Each structure stands twice: as structure tokens, then as C-alpha cells.
Amino acid sequence: MKYSDFGLVNTREMFVDAIARKYAVPAFNFYNMETLTAILAAARKMHSPVILAASESAIKYMGDDMLLGLITGACITPTERIALHLDHGHSLDACIHAIELGFSSVMIDASNLPFDENIKLSRAVAKYAHRHNVSVEAELGVLSGIEDENTSATDSSYTDPDAALEFVRATGVDSLAVAIGTSHGVYKCKSADEKLRFDILRKIEKKLPDFPLVLHGASSVHPKFLEIINSYGGKIKHACGIDEKQLSRAAKTNICKINVDSDLRLGFTAAVRKTIKESPDTFNPRDYLANAIKYMTETCTYEITHKMHSKNKA
Ligand code: G3H
Ligand code: 13P
Ligand code: ZN
Secondary structure (H helix, E strand, O other): OOHHHHOOOOOHHHHHHHHHOOOOEEEEEOOOHHHHHHHHHHHHHHOOOEEEEEEHHHHHHHOHHHHHHHHHHOOOOHHHOEEEEEEEEOOHHHHHHHHHHOOOEEEEOOOOOOHHHHHHHHHHHHHHHHHOOOEEEEEEOEOOEEEEOOEEEOOOEOOOHHHHHHHHHHHOOOEEEEOOOOOOOOEOOOOOOOOOOHHHHHHHHHHOOOOOEEEOOOOOOOHHHHHHHHHOOOOOOOOEOOOHHHHHHHHOOOEEEEEEOHHHHHHHHHHHHHHHHHOOOOOOHHHHHHHHHHHHHHHHHHHHHHHHOOOOOO
């Protein structure tokens, strides 16, 4: 299928607008009807562009046909400015598969490979994707934490600005994920006072003026969800996310895509735990899943308003 048949757009014009008007397009991960419903409800209510992100493991979990059924059922129109994006694709084959399914944007994440191999693979993906008018994100620098069920990076190494320039020139990718202090998952820091490296970001922006940059691992790990989870039988201790004021500041720079997954997972889990505990007689999944959609919709709405500044930008 062509992505335009689903009413989807690629991310190119979104990012030009995001840089010009100083906001970031939210990329929220989805993996079932509930997550997709919540993301779309918030984006539509707030008139925000949005990137629907699905990792390789999320695609496997849904299955190709179910994923396409969900996207078809979402009745997306091009004026809504919605992209369907492969998050952390690890091979050319994974990117080709996503493009053949109807994804409008792909990420090739070869950041764990040596620089030259990262360039080689990212360039090959860009060459293939551009023939289909699909936009391509690559990554340079390594974020600590779990990036996917199958891969983990243990050490943080910030993106080198000179290498970023060389990488973008050599690959022809459309956007670059940079490492400036964020990481995946819910254990990102020892305290919320830890600062993102805006000094490194400024140097990258100087080398690559007006080039779209991407921030992964940008969940704030809202204490209210941790409190609910832990007081209703969960055990997620010492979790810590990125301060939302720092993300709000980042959204006004050339960071034009900010990725959030863990905050939705926490909202989903908080709602399910609370509803099941408070209504021990319920055995209708629609009771607790409806609350999960509500918590996640509120989370996406909050992110759009307070971090991304993407309200009314669709
Ligand atoms: O950054 C990775 C995303 O949070 C996706 O994680 O592979 O468990 O779907 P996943
Ligand atoms: P979080 O784990 O901080 O939500 O990051 C999500 C992400 O980067 C998806 O690619
Ligand atoms: Zn990521």
C-alpha cells in the first residue's frame, strides 16, 4: 500500500514547520487499539500534528494485517498531518518491510555500529526510502537504557557535532536523533535536576543549521502515575524522568520530534491497576481498558500542551 492511501503524510513538511514555528511534533508509540485511540483522540482534540510510532517488536506484536486494519479504521486525512513511523528499525529489511506496509517515515537505528557502518546502512535506507517519498531518521550517539526488546545500550555517549555534520552529508537522511542526555525507559537519572546538554545541542545546530533533530527517551515519568501504580500493588521504585521544562525548552530549538513511550505505558498500567483493585468484582476488560484510554489521552494532551507546543499546529 502507498501511505497516501491511508491519508498519511511523511515528516518532511512537518519538520520544516516545526523549526519555523518553534515547536516539536510528538511521536507517541502505539501497539494496540487502546494506545492508538488515545493518541489520535488527543492529537485531534488539540489540532496537533502527530507521529504514530511503532517499533519492530510492536509491529510483530500486532501483526501486519491487524496494524493496517487499525490504521485504516482510524480514518486519517492528510490535513490532520499524521505520519506512521518505524521506531528503531535495525536493518534495511525492517525498513523495506515497513515501507511496503505503508509507513510514511522510518528510523534506521545503527547507532550501535561503528561510524562508517552506521553511515553505510543509513545511506542505503535513505536511498531506498526516498524512491518511495518516505522520510528517514537515523541516530548518532548512544542513549543509555533499553531501546527495544532486542537491543540494549549500556553506556551514554553524547553526539559529536563534527561527526553529525559528516554523517548527515554522507547519508542524505532527513533527520537525526541526537544523544544529549536523555535515555529510554523509566530509570533515566538519579534526580530530576539532571540537565540536558543544551551546549552540545547548540554546537550541533551550528554545524547543521535548520536541520531537523530528534530527541528519544523523553518521557518525564510523572510521579502521579508512579504513586498510583505503587499504591495499587505495583513495584516501580526509584524511577526518574526528564524534567518537563527542559523538554519544553528543547521543543523550541531544532529538535522537531520528541519521542514518548514510557509515560503512556505508566498511564496505561496505573489505570488498569487502580480500576481492578477498586472494583474487585469487575471482569469486563472494557471497564479498565476504557480508563487506560482516558489516562493515556490525558497524558498525550498534557505533553502536546506543556512540552511540545504543538497545539493548533496541524
Ligand atoms: O524506544 C523504544 C520504544 O520505547 C519501543 O519499545 O520495542 O518495547 O516497543 P518496544
Ligand atoms: P521513553 O522511554 O522515554 O518514553 O522513550 C521513547 C522513545 O524514545 C521511543 O523511541
Ligand atoms: Zn527511542
